[in-house]
Amino acid sequence: MSAGSAGLLGTRRTELIDGEIYDVPPQKNPHVAAISNLARMLIPAFDEMFWVSIQSTVRLPRGDVPEPDFAVRPGPASSDDAVHPLPLLVIEVSDESLLHDQTIKAGMYAANGVKEYWIVNVREQQIEVSRDPIEDSIRKSGWRYGSVSVVGAPGHVTPLCNPHVRIEVARIFR
Secondary structure, three states: OOOOOOOOOOOOOEEEEOOEEEEOOOOOHHHHHHHHHHHHHHHHHOOOOEEEEEOOOOOOOOOOEOOOOEEEEEOOOOOOOOOOOOOOEEEEEEOOOHHHHHHHHHHHHHHOOOOEEEEEEOOOOEEEEEEEEEEOOOOOOOEEEEEEEEEEOOOEEOOOOOOOOOEEHHHHOO
16 A cells, blocks of 8 residues: 555655655646657557556555556456565656656666656657666665666567567657
């Protein structure tokens, strides 16, 4: 349960990461448009063998409770509140929170064993693809991604969990 859902922080949007509560900034139109465009691509790209959630709470093994813009999980969607499969792919659409997403959230997802993490960088109109979590004692979380690549238009990205999916970067930023 997030602090916000427990009623402790009123109506503020928050996330619990590494034992700390972080405010989630309000979304501006470029952020919302990128989420809408990406949703139009992701939902039909994944069949019932995957559970694609949008701006939903994700409970992770170490107790972190982020609310990523997208999480692709194994198996069909479940209404059972005890079901929390580890995401195969997490996507954050980022503008105001870019540095936070590149550092704090990247480390948290890596520490929790999320194999792939994308940051849709609204300002630069590109996707930062992070894979291969590795330990890193310098990081607060103790983890980072060993492979990070950047893809801009007219390129595309393909998730590890479904190599038949091809997301065209330019379509996200229309």
